[in-house]
Each structure stands twice: as structure tokens, then as C-alpha cells.
Amino acid sequence: MGMMMNRIEERLQRVKEKKEKAFITYMTAGLPDMQGCAELVKAQAQAGIDVVELGIPFSDPVADGPVIQAASYQSIQRGTNLPKVFEMVEHIRADGCQVPLVFMMYFNTVLHYGLEEFVEKCAGVGVDGLIIPDLPFEEQKQLQEVIDRAENAPILIQLVTPVSGDRIPMLLEKARGFVYCVSSMGVTGQAADFHKNVLEYLQRVKSVSKIPVMMGFGIRTAADVLPMKDMIDGCIVGSHFITLMEENHYSPEAAREYVSTFKKEMNG
Numbered sequence: 001m002g003m004m005m006n007r008i009e010e011r012l013q014r015v016k017e018k019k020e021k022a023f024i025t026y027m028t029a030g031l032p033d034m035q036g037c038a039e040l041v042k043a044q045a046q047a048g049i050d051v052v053e054l055g056i057p058f059s060d061p062v063a064d065g066p067v068i069q070a071a072s073y074q075s076i077q078r079g080t081n082l083p084k085v086f087e088m089v090e091h092i093r094a095d096g097c098q099v100p101l102v103f104m105m106y107f108n109t110v111l112h113y114g115l116e117e118f119v120e121k122c123a124g125v126g127v128d129g130l131i132i133p134d135l136p137f138e139e140q141k142q143l144q145e146v147i148d149r150a151e152n153a154p155i156l157i158q159l160v161t162p163v164s165g166d167r168i169p170m171l172l173e174k175a176r177g178f179v180y181c182v183s184s185m186g187v188t189g190q191a192a193d194f195h196k197n198v199l200e201y202l203q204r205v206k207s208v209s210k211i212p213v214m215m216g217f218g219i220r221t222a223a224d225v226l227p228m229k230d231m232i233d234g235c236i237v238g239s240h241f242i243t244l245m246e247e248n249h250y251s252p253e254a255a256r257e258y259v260s261t262f263k264k265e266m267n268g
Contacts, residue, residue: 007100007128020267022234026053028071030080032250043252045099047259056105063133067239093126102129123152183217202231222265
């Protein structure tokens, strides 16, 4: 039932066949407003983005850095909520935009909506994946069972950090879509040392993963990816993309330009 190739998997398969690296952006849903947010998604889709992650704003975003926390707060001030984001996704799909979409959100928001209802709604409007940073692997069973029962359900994307260590094989055994590698390393200490640790960490994930490995920390430009290029299948830009959009007044043109340049340079 749940094992149909999902949009994320199809897209990443195509990227792999072209021997390229995937590019994923993260943005807070509802900024600059609902309409503007939809335009940004469509602009990136035209520019060749592989997956767009939409952060569902939450009042207490513990797992997020300062840039994303601030954006989340702004979005809530503007009245963004889950039903409105679902409606926006419906409009994006109705416009014929088939870009893979992932919701990054806190589990509380899912529970509040209702597990079954939430998964059904995602399937109905065309949300392809879920990233829930505060739902540890051990607690995913209930949600996963609901997903397994639903037709066209979104896939649950696994997050790994350097402290996942020996847990990585278990986390990734049945993982689908892509692996989201985050950092818990900060940027303390010597740059070179930090660098070596990052490479070792990514190498470890890559060695056990059957699915594409995405690096999701500290990346601004394609040049930042070059040292890790052999160890990852793509990268995710979040904080920098949000800042860039703020600086450019959420211009779809700026989003399009950034995405197409990044993809060109990364795969050049």
C-alpha cells in the first residue's frame, strides 16, 4: 500500500541517474505571506530545485537555530497555521507544480491536528515527506503505522547527528526518501579539525545508508559543498536561504536565481 514511489524518491532517483547532486531548500511556511510563499515555491520549482522543505511555524521551536526561530515567530504573527499551509499546498498542486514537498514540523502540531486526519490530509493535498525533529526514532511507531495504512501517505524522513553514532544503522534500516544529516558539533575549535570530524561523520552515514545522504548544516554556496561532494548525495540550505529571502524582500526572482546558480555550480 504505502510503497508507491513517492515524488521525493522519484526525483532523487532522476538526480542520481544524471550523476548529479540534489539541492534542497528550507523555508518557513507563510512568509512573506501565504500567496508570496506559494510564489517562492513555484519559482524554485522552475529553477530546478529537487525538494522544498516547508517549516510549519511552532510557538516553541526548540530544535531550531535563531534565524529559523525568528522566521517562525514572524510567520505566526502573520496568522500562519497548519490548515492554511495545507490550503497553500493545494493551490500549488492545482497550479500544476509537482515539486516534492516536505513538512518540517514539531510533533505537537501533528497531534493537535489528529494523527489519522493529518496523514490523510497530507496524502490528499500532496505533501510528500515529513521531518519531525522532536520525535525520536523510538517514538515513531504510532505515526509510522498510520502512514503505512494510508494511500499516498508522506514518508517519514530520518534525521541523524554525529551523536547518533552506533544508532545510525538502526535509524536507517527502513528509512525512505533521504537521510537528513544535521550537526551537533557547533563550529568550536580549529576549523581544520571541525572539517575532519564532519567528513568522518558523513562518511559513516554514507557507508550504511541505502538512500541518498543530504548534508543540512553550514551551507551557503555551492563552494561550501565541494570538500564533502564525494560523501554526500546533496545538500540542504536553510538559515542562509531564509536570510537571503528576507534581504531580497521575498523576491521569486532572487529565489530562482539562487537555486539555478547553486545547482549549476554544484554540478558544474
